[in-house]
Amino acid sequence: DQQVKQNSPSLSVQEGRISILNCDYTNSMFDYFLWYKKYPAEGPTFLISISSIKDKNEDGRFTVFLNKSAKHLSLHIVPSQPGDSAVYFCAASFGNEKLTFGTGTRLTIIP
Amino acid sequence: EAQVTQNPRYLITVTGKKLTVTCSQNMNHEYMSWYRQDPGLGLRQIYYSMNVEVTDKGDVPEGYKVSRKEKRNFPLILESPSPNQTSLYFCASSSRTSGRPDTQYFGPGTRLTVL
Numbered sequence: 249d250q251q252v253k254q255n256s257p258s259l260s261v262q263e264g265r266i267s268i269l270n271c272d273y274t275n276s277m278f279d280y281f282l283w284y285k286k287y288p289a290e291g292p293t294f295l296i297s298i299s300s301i302k303d304k305n306e307d308g309r310f311t312v313f314l315n316k317s318a319k320h321l322s323l324h325i326v327p328s329q330p331g332d333s334a335v336y337f338c339a340a341s342f343g344n345e346k347l348t349f350g351t352g353t354r355l356t357i358i359p
Numbered sequence: 360e361a362q363v364t365q366n367p368r369y370l371i372t373v374t375g376k377k378l379t380v381t382c383s384q385n386m387n388h389e390y391m392s393w394y395r396q397d398p399g400l401g402l403r404q405i406y407y408s409m410n411v412e413v414t415d416k417g418d419v420p421e422g423y424k425v426s427r428k429e430k431r432n433f434p435l436i437l438e439s440p441s442p443n444q445t446s447l448y449f450c451a452s453s454s455r456t457s458g459r460p461d462t463q464y465f466g467p468g469t470r471l472t473v474l
Contacts, residue, residue: 252401284465291363291449291465292402337401345390345453346417347463351401 251275252340254350262358267325269353271338274319278340281314282347283323286335295336296323325355333357361386363466365450371472372440380435380469382450389455391433392417392463393425395446402449408433409455440473447471 253272261267269283279300284292298305298312298321305312311324325332335354339347363384372378384391392407394417404417408427422444424436433452437444447470453463 254401257399289467291451291467293465294463345392345455345463346404346407347402349394349402351399 249274250351251278252338252348252350254336254338254353256353257351258354258356260356260358261328263330264327267323267328267332267355267357269323269325269336269338269355271321271323271350272319273321273340275340275342275348276319277342278348279343280341281312281321282339282341283310283312284337284339284349286337286352292337328357330357330359361464363450363452363464365448365466365469367469368467369470371474373474374441375439378437378440378471380437380448380450380471382433382435382466383431384433384450384452384464385431386452386454386464387430388452388464389430390463391427391450391452393423393433393435394449394451395419396449396468397446405435405448440471442473445471445473 251274282297283295285295286292296307296310296312298314314321335352337352338350366381389410393405394402396402403419406425408414450466451463
């Protein structure tokens with residue numbers, strides 16, 4: 249049973265435009281959500297996170313939105329740059345280090 | 360430089376031949392974990408360790424063993440590998456003092472092929 253789902257395996261966005269990556273979860277016990285970015289031949293690296301007590305967190309070009317009632321979170325990248333091309337994983341946890349990952353979305357930024 | 364290292368990075372082996380993938384971190388982290396990444400399934404946790412001599416099963420532990428005799432090392436052991444263990448493996452570590460999971464650092468990955 250996939251508790252964290254990323255329904256779009258891939259996404260292509262023009263450079264300079266907004267990229268929106270989506271993630272849905274089913275377990276209402278999750279209280280911390282994260283996005284990881286992965287380049288080929290490298291391990292995932294932490295990008296941004298949000299606690300369930302918030303509905304938005306910003307870090308430069310990256311913003312994560314959390315809609316608890318819909319069990320949905322999204323990552324916005326504005327403006328998109330070629331270096332943002334990577335696979336993005338959302339992940340969730342409930343109060344500890346164990347992460348439950350989604351299946352990933354491959355983002356391609358078109359110059 | 361803070362890092363998690365894995366060896367080997369690539370391995371091709373045959374069914375039944377025991378192998379060990381090593382993982383080492385230099386950040387004095389208490390928590391270490393192994394994941395496998397498969398197409399369409401994302402990353403799934405195999406085993407984790409809260410500290411030295413403390414290990415526990417993750418979501419997909421069958422066919423794997425781990426040990427945590429030293430804080431910095433967390434090897435993954437496949438006693439009798441099978442083709443369904445062909446995958447990309449990641450080791451990760453984090454500090455438990457923050458109480459949050461966003462300090463988890465990942466190694467570069469080990470691509471294993473079992474023929």
